[in-house]
Each structure stands twice: as C-alpha cells, then as structure tokens.
Amino acid sequence: MFRKSISSVLITAVALAVILTVTAIVAYVSRSTYHLALDQEKQAMSQMIRTTNTALAVYMDGTKTLVETLAVQQAVTEAFAGDPTRAKARIREYIKVYKDYWAILLFDTQGKVVAGYNAKGEDMAGLDRSERAYVKAILGGQDLFVDKELLNAKSGGGEDLFVFALARAVKSPDGKLLGGVGAFPRWEAFTRAFIDPPRFGDRGYGFMFDAKGRFIAHAMDKSLMLKDFSDQEFVKKALEMKNGELFYDWKGEQKYMVVATDTDTGWMICMSAYVSELTETATNQRNVLLGLGAAAVLILVLAIMLVISRLVVRPLHEIEGFTAAIAKGDFKAVLGTRFKFEMKSLAENIRTMVAELKQKLGFAQGVLDGFVLPCTVFDKDNKATFINPHMMQALDQEGDPKAHYGKTSGGFFYGEESRETITLKALREKRRLDSEVEYTTGKGRTKIFNVTSTPINDLDGNLLGVLAVWFELTEIRSQQKKIEAQNQKIAQAASAANTVSDQVASASEELSAQIEQSSRGSEEQRNRTGEAATAMEEMNATVMEVAKSASTAAELADKAKAKAQEGERLVDEVVATINQVNTKAEELKTDMTELGKQAEGIGQIMNVIADIADQTNLL
Known part of the structure; x- marks a missing residue:
C-alpha cells in the first residue's frame, strides 16, 4: 500500500508543477501552431479558389473569344448566305484543334443548324435546336449567351458527358440578325484541370454548385453530378454568402470550406477540407511536443527525485531514525554528519536539542535516583512510571521496582487498582496534598507515613503526572x-x-x-x-x-x-x-x-x- 511521505509529496508536487508547466507550454504552442497551420491552410485554400475562379473566368473568356471570332468571320456570313462550305471546313478544323470542345455549330433564325460538327466528326447540319435555351436567347435579342446549366451530352459510349452552351449572335453589316454561333466546351476539361487536382490533407477536395444548389463538379465522387443538395445546411449557407468561408459538420467531423461565385454563371467554386487534416501538422507537432514534454517531465522528475532523495529524503530518514531512537530511550544513538545546506543546520540544531534534553533528563533522573526518601512517580493516567528502591524497602516489597510500572497508585500501594488514594486525588484536583496515614506493609508491619503528593507540569502548564513522597514517622511517633x-x-x-x-x-x-x-x-x-x-x-x-x-x-x-x-x-x-x-x-x-x-x-x-x-x- 502506498504510504504518504515527504518524498512522495515533494516529488508529486514538483512533478505536477513540471507537468502543468510543460502542458501549458505544449497547449500554448499547440494552440498557436494549430491556428497557424489552420490559417496557412485556409490561405492556401483561399488562394486556390481565387486561382480556380480566375481560371474559370479565363476559360469562359476563351470560349467567348472563340464564338466572337467565328461570329465575325466571312465564312460564317457566307454560310448564312447559303454557302456553308467554308464555314464547315473552318468548324471541322476548330474541332480538331480544340479538343476541349464537344461541338461547334451555326444556327439560323429558325433554330436550324446551318453548319456544325461534334467531337465525333458528325455533321450536325439540318438539326433543329430551336427549343434550346441558347437559341432562344440569341433569337430573343441577346448578343452573348452563357448557359447557367450543364447539359448532359451522351458520348456514344454510354458515359455522361457534361457540356455547357455559349452562343454569340451573328449579324449582317447592316445589323440584321442572321443567326448565331454556338460552342459547347467539355466541362470536364476545366474540372479535370482545376477542380479534380487540388487536395487538402488526405480527404480535402474541390467541388462546384450551380445557382440551384446542384453539383456541377466533384473531385471525388462523379456520381453526384447534377444532384440537388440545396437542402443541406452548408449548401444553403454557401448560396447565401456567395463568397467567403464557413465551418460545418459533415458525418460527425468538422470541415472548413471556402466559396467563390462566378459572376457570369452564378456557379460556386468550393474548396472543402477536414479541419483535423488541415491541422494535422500542428497535431503532429503537438504529439511530438507531448512526447518531448513527457520525456522532459520524466527526466526532470527523476533528477528531482535523485536530488530530493540525496539532499532531503535521506537526511530526513536519518534524522527520523535518530529521533525515533531518542524517543524510545536510546540516548546513545548517534546522528551522522553527512548533511548539506539547511539539513546541516537542522541536524546541528537537533544534536544541540538532544544534548540539552539529555542534560535535563539526566539531571531529573539523577535527582530521582539520588532521592533518599521513598518516592514514586505516576503519570496523568495514574500509572506508575518510576519507583525508587527506598519506596520498595519502606513498603517491605521485594523484587524489581520496574515490575510494578503501569500499576495505578491504588494497585501499587494497596493491591486495589480502583482504590482512592491521596495521589489520585492530587492528580484529579491538580494541587499538592499532605496526609498522615497508617500503613500495613507486605510483611504485616504497621508503619506511619507522611504522604506528600505534588502534581508535575510541563513548561506550558500541562499536567504530566504526580510525585508521591512517603516520609516514615513510625520511630518519631x-x-x-x-x-x-x-x-x-x-x-x-x-x-x-x-x-x-x-x-x-x-x-x-x-x-x-x-x-x-x-x-x-x-x-x-x-x-x-x-x-x-x-x-x-x-x-x-x-x-x-x-x-x-x-x-x-x-x-x-x-x-x-x-x-x-x-x-x-x-x-x-x-x-x-x-x-x-x-x-x-x-x-x-x-x-x-x-x-x-x-x-x-x-x-x-x-x-x-x-x-x-x-x-x-x-x-
């Protein structure tokens, strides 16, 4: 069983102090590192989303430039005039050069495709696109139309192919609307370059929503494309803030997300990551610091234990053994001299105190031993602690006086433990009492004694016992x-x-x-x-x-x-x-x-x- 001692208390106190200090340092460093790491990751994600948003704008501008370039070319004008030969050749060449486009076409004011090809090389001339939003927008008077919704164009191999439409009105020199140029970039070309690659931690990634809260890009799960997540709380917040950052819980873990919205389409670019992974560096550093702190605590505690053991505990054990021996009456015990600092002064003081105690006890014992009158000392519980030989002789009792130690005054004098005696009365009343008694000794002789019982007090006035002196008056009487x-x-x-x-x-x-x-x-x-x-x-x-x-x-x-x-x-x-x-x-x-x-x-x-x-x- 663990026994509380000064060493255990000191070591525990020091260990707690060191542990608390190291813990405070580790907590401070960890918290600082945590926020620093999180801020750095947030900056990185913010920088990435700004870059992606810029890239999206450049991507859109490139498509705009394409359709605008086509819209002013003479070959396109000829196609609306009835000769699409050069326009078809030009479009076929564009499709071959710009692999990131699914289709490029020209449509007249009736919504009919005048010239156009898709990535498969299929001629799209004659197809009716009058019901498409981009056609309606151009024919409705818009000069430039950017579709805000993705279209799912089947690739022919059964795979989903997502594109969006961007159209430009084509007008005659006199400003008459001839039709429009439509281009359909492969959306995956952008997402593959700017949404899929970024990673934040092990599970952080990018994704995009349209203005309705539907996924239009997801770096990890393509099956979510065009699925509506507008009922999710974090999507609602993103739709509300348009641009900014937020923390949210996802499947029991906290995530951090940065949002940027494209002004032309209303599409939101999102970069999301788990906070625990963003701060993994700080966590690792915290763990390293904890390990180093634990090692430092262990080393410090061991060092302190060694120092305390050598300078405090061991000297205290020696002093304890010495004082215990003195307390048991072994006044020949010797206190060693291998003490340092305050312990040296303490040991010297204890030696002086014990020497003084020996002197006083020796004096008191000498007085008792030199007492020629019969006397007995009883403690505060009326138990005999000292009986001199003269008392034994006066009472005609034989044997070792120490054999009677522990007896009450009634038990020693009269053989009746509970008998009332002058000594007991003096002890109870705490005052000196004198009385002359006629006593029958152990040999049957009758003697007359003058009994004087005097209380003994310590220096603080606390009752220690009583001294009983029996002066024989038999011969005098x-x-x-x-x-x-x-x-x-x-x-x-x-x-x-x-x-x-x-x-x-x-x-x-x-x-x-x-x-x-x-x-x-x-x-x-x-x-x-x-x-x-x-x-x-x-x-x-x-x-x-x-x-x-x-x-x-x-x-x-x-x-x-x-x-x-x-x-x-x-x-x-x-x-x-x-x-x-x-x-x-x-x-x-x-x-x-x-x-x-x-x-x-x-x-x-x-x-x-x-x-x-x-x-x-x-x-």
Missing part, C-alpha cells in the same frame, strides 16, 4: 509517645516537688513565727542575754536563708514543669532542668537536714533559755 510519657512523669515529680516545697515553706513560716514569739517573750532578757540574742539573730538569718532556698526550689519546680510541657524539642533542656531540680533538691535536702540540726540546736538553746528564765524567775 514512637519516641514522641515515650517523651510524652516521660513528660507526664516529670510533671508529676515536679508537682510533688512543688508540694514538698510548699510544706517546707509552711514549716519554715511556722518556725519563724515561733522564733518571733520566742523573741518577743525574751525581749526583756535580750539586753542581759547578748550572747543569746546574737545567737538568735544568727539562727533567724539561717531560717530566712532556708525559706529563700525553699522559695527558689519552688521556682525551679515551676520552671521544670513549664519546660516539660514544651514538647519534644525541649526534651534535652527539660532533662537538664530536671537534673538541676534534682541537684537543688539534694541541696535542699542537705539544707533541711542542716536546718533540722539547727532547729535541734535552737531547741536546745530554747531549753537553755527556758532554764535560765526559770532560774531568773527563781531569783
């Missing part, structure tokens, strides 16, 4: 739960520490109140017990320091609680704060222990003071 539990414990410990601090502060306040009461009770003895007062002040300062330490411990506990509530980012600080709280707690414990000891000392002092007071009271 597990650590988060542990941190939250630990934070809970820390909060509980801080709360307990705060309670202890409150109790210590309360005890310290009660102790301070008791000390103050003791101070007021022993105010009177303060001056006398300076050493005891100094000791009490020191003890009071120590108690205030303890209270301050307890307050500091409470603040640290509050800070520890606040830090614990900040979450996983401040875990390390919380731990450090807890350590500080523990340290402070140890210090507090030590201080409390020391405070206890000091309280015991104060108690002892108070006991001493009480003893002293008692002794004082006793005193």
Whole structure:
C-alpha cells in the first residue's frame, strides 16, 4: 500500500508543477501552431479558389473569344448566305484543334443548324435546336449567351458527358440578325484541370454548385453530378454568402470550406477540407511536443527525485531514525554528519536539542535516583512510571521496582487498582496534598507515613503526572509517645516537688513565727542575754536563708514543669532542668537536714533559755 511521505509529496508536487508547466507550454504552442497551420491552410485554400475562379473566368473568356471570332468571320456570313462550305471546313478544323470542345455549330433564325460538327466528326447540319435555351436567347435579342446549366451530352459510349452552351449572335453589316454561333466546351476539361487536382490533407477536395444548389463538379465522387443538395445546411449557407468561408459538420467531423461565385454563371467554386487534416501538422507537432514534454517531465522528475532523495529524503530518514531512537530511550544513538545546506543546520540544531534534553533528563533522573526518601512517580493516567528502591524497602516489597510500572497508585500501594488514594486525588484536583496515614506493609508491619503528593507540569502548564513522597514517622511517633510519657512523669515529680516545697515553706513560716514569739517573750532578757540574742539573730538569718532556698526550689519546680510541657524539642533542656531540680533538691535536702540540726540546736538553746528564765524567775 502506498504510504504518504515527504518524498512522495515533494516529488508529486514538483512533478505536477513540471507537468502543468510543460502542458501549458505544449497547449500554448499547440494552440498557436494549430491556428497557424489552420490559417496557412485556409490561405492556401483561399488562394486556390481565387486561382480556380480566375481560371474559370479565363476559360469562359476563351470560349467567348472563340464564338466572337467565328461570329465575325466571312465564312460564317457566307454560310448564312447559303454557302456553308467554308464555314464547315473552318468548324471541322476548330474541332480538331480544340479538343476541349464537344461541338461547334451555326444556327439560323429558325433554330436550324446551318453548319456544325461534334467531337465525333458528325455533321450536325439540318438539326433543329430551336427549343434550346441558347437559341432562344440569341433569337430573343441577346448578343452573348452563357448557359447557367450543364447539359448532359451522351458520348456514344454510354458515359455522361457534361457540356455547357455559349452562343454569340451573328449579324449582317447592316445589323440584321442572321443567326448565331454556338460552342459547347467539355466541362470536364476545366474540372479535370482545376477542380479534380487540388487536395487538402488526405480527404480535402474541390467541388462546384450551380445557382440551384446542384453539383456541377466533384473531385471525388462523379456520381453526384447534377444532384440537388440545396437542402443541406452548408449548401444553403454557401448560396447565401456567395463568397467567403464557413465551418460545418459533415458525418460527425468538422470541415472548413471556402466559396467563390462566378459572376457570369452564378456557379460556386468550393474548396472543402477536414479541419483535423488541415491541422494535422500542428497535431503532429503537438504529439511530438507531448512526447518531448513527457520525456522532459520524466527526466526532470527523476533528477528531482535523485536530488530530493540525496539532499532531503535521506537526511530526513536519518534524522527520523535518530529521533525515533531518542524517543524510545536510546540516548546513545548517534546522528551522522553527512548533511548539506539547511539539513546541516537542522541536524546541528537537533544534536544541540538532544544534548540539552539529555542534560535535563539526566539531571531529573539523577535527582530521582539520588532521592533518599521513598518516592514514586505516576503519570496523568495514574500509572506508575518510576519507583525508587527506598519506596520498595519502606513498603517491605521485594523484587524489581520496574515490575510494578503501569500499576495505578491504588494497585501499587494497596493491591486495589480502583482504590482512592491521596495521589489520585492530587492528580484529579491538580494541587499538592499532605496526609498522615497508617500503613500495613507486605510483611504485616504497621508503619506511619507522611504522604506528600505534588502534581508535575510541563513548561506550558500541562499536567504530566504526580510525585508521591512517603516520609516514615513510625520511630518519631514512637519516641514522641515515650517523651510524652516521660513528660507526664516529670510533671508529676515536679508537682510533688512543688508540694514538698510548699510544706517546707509552711514549716519554715511556722518556725519563724515561733522564733518571733520566742523573741518577743525574751525581749526583756535580750539586753542581759547578748550572747543569746546574737545567737538568735544568727539562727533567724539561717531560717530566712532556708525559706529563700525553699522559695527558689519552688521556682525551679515551676520552671521544670513549664519546660516539660514544651514538647519534644525541649526534651534535652527539660532533662537538664530536671537534673538541676534534682541537684537543688539534694541541696535542699542537705539544707533541711542542716536546718533540722539547727532547729535541734535552737531547741536546745530554747531549753537553755527556758532554764535560765526559770532560774531568773527563781531569783
């Protein structure tokens, strides 16, 4: 089957252009040659008919001269006077000399032949010709009569012999009509010399009509003589125009005819020919031109085919093969260097384009290959086109990732081709979507992933597909739960520490109140017990320091609680704060222990003071 290609289109276009050009040239030349040839033939036929018409006039003039010469001769006058001897001899001599005459005769005023002979040598004297038109015309007063109709004179051998009559009046010196001289030329003498010979093409010929439309001459068919063709359209036109030219159809073919009319007889000389034969030279030339044109077209088309094949088609095939290989992913394909002209620039541009394409595709592939997170690329039909090993590992799937190419996102992730996924939704809505999903892997393990699906568009904004990135949060969520539990414990410990601090502060306040009461009770003895007062002040300062330490411990506990509530980012600080709280707690414990000891000392002092007071009271 024919396959349309650039070569076929180019060759067809060029061939059509050449064919149309050659056809136009051939048509123009043929038309010009046709009209030139037709005009030349028409001129030739017109020249021939003018010559024939002139010849007919000369022929008629010759006959007229003959009868006029006879009419004035003394021998003719003697014949009308009763002595035809010399006239007969003269007529017999004329018949012998002028072979183109059938008969020459003299007739009197009664229409009787006085002297005359025909071509057979028969004496025509005594024959009655009074009913003949030429006799009536002369006897009717005409000086010269030219018969407008042919006469059929039998030759004796059964053949038709056509003649026409031409008569001249013979008069005495005083002008009295004596009779007439009649001559009967053989019509075939003229037609044989001027009508029969001309040929125009293979079937063109001459013929004549009389004024009634009857054939009086025909170069090809003598059987048509004196047959009436006045009902034929071309004859009607010829009779109407008298002189000129016309085209007519004859038996399905076009003919051309030139007509000239003799003024004396009204006879029409016609030269007719088939137009196809008149222009045969032009037709032959047209055929030769067509042959030469066809050969030129063939040569030009072959040459153009060769040039197009070498300069266009072959380079295009190489470029097509190269681009097809690139399209199939064979980036190692090499484009040849045997290009010329524009094809060389085109090939260079394609090499540059492919190099740029390789660079961009290499960069994109490198980015995908270097992607350390699990990722998958789906096309606009939700079919997987890329799956990296990290995705296979994250989903606990084994085998070649390429084995899953072509699956839908639901089919790849969940084994259900029509399942709705975040990736499919992002593809449909053409926007980036994020979601945290709990996923059961192929090995039955439950994992938590943060799924991000981002649409991919080309430079024109057309959707190409979607990139799905799965970031595993399983360990993070597990650590988060542990941190939250630990934070809970820390909060509980801080709360307990705060309670202890409150109790210590309360005890310290009660102790301070008791000390103050003791101070007021022993105010009177303060001056006398300076050493005891100094000791009490020191003890009071120590108690205030303890209270301050307890307050500091409470603040640290509050800070520890606040830090614990900040979450996983401040875990390390919380731990450090807890350590500080523990340290402070140890210090507090030590201080409390020391405070206890000091309280015991104060108690002892108070006991001493009480003893002293008692002794004082006793005193």
